[in-house]
Amino acid sequence: MAERGSRSGGRGGRAGAKGAVAAARRPEIRLPPLVAYEGEGLEPDGDYDGVRFEEVDLADEAGPGSRFMDCELRGCALDRTELPRARFLDSVLTDVRGVGTNLAGASLRDVEIVDARLGGTQLHGAVLERVVVRGGKIDYLNLRTAKLKDVVFEGCVLSEPDFGEAQLTRVEFRDCVVRRADFHAVRMESVDLRTVAELDIARGVDRLAGAVISPAQLMELAPAFAAQIGVRVEA
Template sequence: MVAKPTRAAKTTGAARKAAGGRPAGDRVAAARRPEVRLPPLVPYAGGLEADGDFDGVEFLAADLTGQSGPGARFMDCALTDCALDGATLGRARFLDSVLTRVRGVGTELGGATLRDVEVVDARLGGTQLHGAVLERVVVRGGKIDYLNLRQARLADVVFEGCVLAEPDFGGATLTRVEFRDCVLRRADLTAATLGDVDLRGAGELDIAKGFDRLAGAVLSTAQLLDLAPALAAHLGVRVID
């Protein structure tokens, strides 16, 4: 006589089938992407202002070099082809906005909030986002060097088709963060906390520090093999052929 499957077994099988045949423990929570739909925008020809309130405007090819706008709020805005060298935007809030082909070195965004934001083809260096909050953000294309995200909180963030050179995630919290078709070079994960961080799509994955913080991340088998020498060195394991 063949025993009939129990109700629990049936439920588990159904759940596994719904998940594409993978056990529940193999699933990775996907990042929720922003759905930015900008209204008709009004061209803005002015500069940044401390605690400024920018609503439904477009900064087009604006030179914001060295300007100061700490605490400013950008709601339903577009920043397109803007220069942000040395701009001060600490504690600024970018909500339901799109930043396209922005460029600059040393942009100060410490403590800023980016929520439902798309960053497209940016060329940035030394951007300061320490202590910032990023929620439902997509960074697509472009190249960002020496990105400072120390003590930042990232939730539902996707890095897609971009190059991140020496990003600093020290002490940051990353939840549902995906790296897709991008380069992650010399990343610092010291004291970071990761949860459902999907690194499998990174075309190049190079961890400089913080190997002990990879719990909560998902790697491919090939990536694990590539990281094996660095992991062994971190653990003090000698590999002798």
């Protein structure tokens, strides 16, 4: 389990040399002794502090505006769970699974999401700061108009993620697969795509200003770049 240290995030957000990509500041989480969750469902505006949710079935539960501080969710079912405007602070979500989880307008700060299996997760309008998504697979992730700052996607599969009109600052995609991504009207600053194992952009290839890609990725994206500016390439 990761340990939380200084909230400042250290010096990881600085570029080490002129022209270098500013690295994302990762969360450092140290959970306190936790109390097992023994409730019977979530509550609107619920306050959960230092709670461990172990294999809890939260499908179809509703807890809009809830606050999760120093919590661990492990092996929980989140099918159709309603958590709009929820706040997750200094928390770890491991092996969570579900379809149609609603986190619209939520705030995630200093959070790790590990080996998640999610589909159709709604995070539009959300704010993510110092978040790591490691392993697992997320299909149809909706991050439209969201704000991502110091976020790392690592070793995971993102299938048809929607970043439309989102703002990405110091976001890293490391050793992950990104399929049919929508970057329509996205704004990027210090976004590192160089180590993406598979990069497939369905829309918004013209919005990669502020991102860094590898020479190999440039060759793969060349037809899309050419089409964007109206250049025909023929033998």
